[in-house]
Amino acid sequence: MAAETNNNEQISLNVDPDQATQKPSFRRPSSTDTERPPSTQLVNRDANDKPTSEAMELDQEQDDADSDPAEEIADFDWDDLRNRYHAKIKECETNEDELMQEFESLMNYFKIWAGSGHAHETGRTFARLNTRMAYVQNSEAMLEQRRIHYVNVVKAFESAMELLTNGFR
Template structure:
């Protein structure tokens, strides 16, 4: 009858007798897992800092390169403008001489 009472007291969801849990071991494993996670995080942060240094060097080099290219482009444009101004000045001078020649020719024709 005692066995029937134990069976009646236990429902299908009741697991029965639980063994004592070692909370000290659990706490020690938990702390060790946290320390391990902190070490991994620290390693990742150190790797990230190293990569940031490489990125900064790369970015600075790219910036210098872009600045040099910009200066060269500006110099090329300045040369182009100077050549265009010289060409325009020569055309203006030539056309001024042509106009003077026509004026001289008209003056000679009007005197006759």
């Protein structure tokens, strides 16, 4: 197969006609190719001996020998299944109720904590506001005293100037 490409030219392929009609061969992976890594395989550490494939085949043959096609299959206890289902659902609902009660008590605790923090912060900001108001009011009072002092100084200069001008005549 040969392929040539230029900037805007088409790709030309030379294919052998015998190869085009043949199907590609696919190799089916073996179990060793698809085996899970050891880290993901479950390990039963409590088992002392593992059943071999021969033992498993013998168990299967024994089960097959014990079952007689003429025997009727035992009925399944559907009522027991329903009862077990409802028992498990009730257990889950009980767990959910306990979790919701715990969540509600924690939320109430959080509301109290957040409220006390808010009240404390409000008290601090109010004290800071009072401090700033007192500072500004004090500054205003001092400014007013200076203004009155400067007005009095100007009046004193004016009266001194008037005395000087009237006193020399």
